[in-house]
Amino acid sequence: MTTAPWVHGCADDADLVVAAHELQPLLRQNSAANEAAGQLTDAVVDALHDKDLFGMWVPASLGGVELDPVSSLEVVQALSEADPSTGWVVTTASLATGTGGAYLGDVAVAEMFRGPRFPVVAGQGTRPGKAVRDGEGYRLSGAWSFASGIKHAQWIHTLGIVEESGEPLIFVLPVEKAELIDNWDVLGLKATGSIDYTIEDVYVPAAFTHSGPTETPVRGGPLFTLGIAHIALIGHSAWALGVSRRMLDELCALVRSKSGRPGTMAAHQGFQAIYGEAEARWHAARSFVYETWRGASETINSGATLSVEQKTLLRLALYNATWAAEAISVVVYRAGGTTALRSGVMQRYFRDMHAGTQHVTSAPGVIEACGRYLGGLAPAHDWLFMDLVPKAS
Incomplete structure (x- = not known):
């Protein structure tokens, strides 16, 4: 088994959760510059490396954390609240980096994971x-x-x-x-x-x-028995929660800043009801995501594999979080008025959220397949990435 020849700064799950929150001010400061450049700034990339966030799903034997699913949700949500593109890049790059470390042969891993930073x-x-x-x-x-x-x-x-x-x-x-x-x-x-x-x-x-669909790691623990597809679901679920949470917080700050003036939304009961419904939708989506991932974590940590029902609910929770977030973004955009129209955080997050809905994990076929399985219409099927297919005989 290959072992990384260096020691990284983040030793456990809690460290990475703290690190993600500590990076939020930097990510907020660089969000507009990231977009203008069409890529993350050097300051952001260096900070992600310094906090070992590209190694969050790397096997422990290679110096990584093998971050558990629930802590992973917290990390990606925190990054995405501060900058959606950073949360997206960390999710996708950490997935490819970590699963490479778990599933590739020793020769490949020895060449890739030789420091001083984790590869991207x-x-x-x-x-x-x-x-x-x-x-x-x-x-x-x-x-x-x-x-x-x-x-x-x-x-x-x-x-x-x-x-x-x-x-x-x-x-x-x-x-x-x-x-x-x-x-x-x-x-x-x-x-x-x-x-x-x-x-x-x-x-x-x-x-x-x-x-591609392997769930049998060469190195690493229970996390890697999820396979690439299910680890991807963690990141995309948390991304949707993070983006929509920031949009609600921005709207709240805007409304409070105008409170006390005649005719503002702060005193408008219609707005208060709409905002309350948006908060309810966000908390419901978050609870569904966390509930399903806590159950999945218990299953893999016991040495068992996920049931088809669990796999279905994980996809359903992601789909629900994505489209709940999209609906919230529309509420925020409308309520934000000209502030949301102009260049700034609200506009950028609105655009980022609508780009995120185009990902394959939230496509119409996913909800259709979830409905087929949960409705008892596909009893001898299993999931292959985002497709529900007949089980091999």
């Missing part, structure tokens, strides 16, 4: 390229989109289908082996730098690959 791994784990077997490895080609955080990465994590077997593999290779296409011209989440990239006939040794 980014890329696309859904739309696949194609791979052909070549000796002790594969030759990979393809075109991918939405590589969040790749401008800060040293390694690419990308999905390919092996032509001979149809097996879906994750391939990890140096960023310089790909052609990056700087085309991230979008409504929101501009600072994630989620650009496209292509790879043309690049050799990838087998040690730098692992099964």
Whole structure:
């Protein structure tokens, strides 16, 4: 088993939760600059490294924390409250970095995790390229989109289908082996730098690959029995909660700042009712997310695997949190008036929230599949990433 040759500053789950909150002032200060640059500023990236946040899901044997799901929710929510793009990049890059550490071969891990910082791994784990077997490895080609955080990465994590077997593999290779296409011209989440990239006939040794849907870690504890898909659900659930929480807080601050003036929203009962409903929706969404992840944590920590019902509820909780957050963002935008219209926090968060709803984890097919399973209409099915498929016989 490979061990990292350095000691990191964050020793346990509580340290990373504290670190995320400590970074909030810096992230708020850099949020507009991140967006203007189309990527996180050097100050933000350096601070994330200093706090070891890119290593939150890295196996302990490699110097990481293997952050538990509930603490992970707290970390990503705190980062996303301060800057949605930072929360998004940390989620996606930490996922690719940590699962690489858990599932790749020893040769790959020894090269990637050699300090002094954790590597940053980014890329696309859904739309696949194609791979052909070549000796002790594969030759990979393809075109991918939405590589969040790749401008800060040293390694690419990308999905390919092996032509001979149809097996879906994750391939990890140096960023310089790909052609990056700087085309991230979008409504929101501009600072994630989620650009496209292509790879043309690049050799990838087998040690730098692992099964895409694997839930069997080479190193690391119960966290990695969740597999890539379920760890991703943690981050995206917390992101939606963080963005919507900040929007509610911004609206509250705006209304209070005008309290006492004639005709302001602070004294308007209609607004008070709308705001109360938005708060209720946020707290309900948060409770659903945390309830399902506490139950999932108990299951994996006992050595068991998640049931199909648990997997369904985790996806349902994310879907609900995302669309509750979207509804809250609309309430805030309307109530914010010209303040929300102009350049600033409300406008930026509104745009970022609507960019986030386009992610595959919150697509219409997810809620349809959840309804099929929970309605008893798919009894012999299981989840493959975000698809409900018949169980293998």
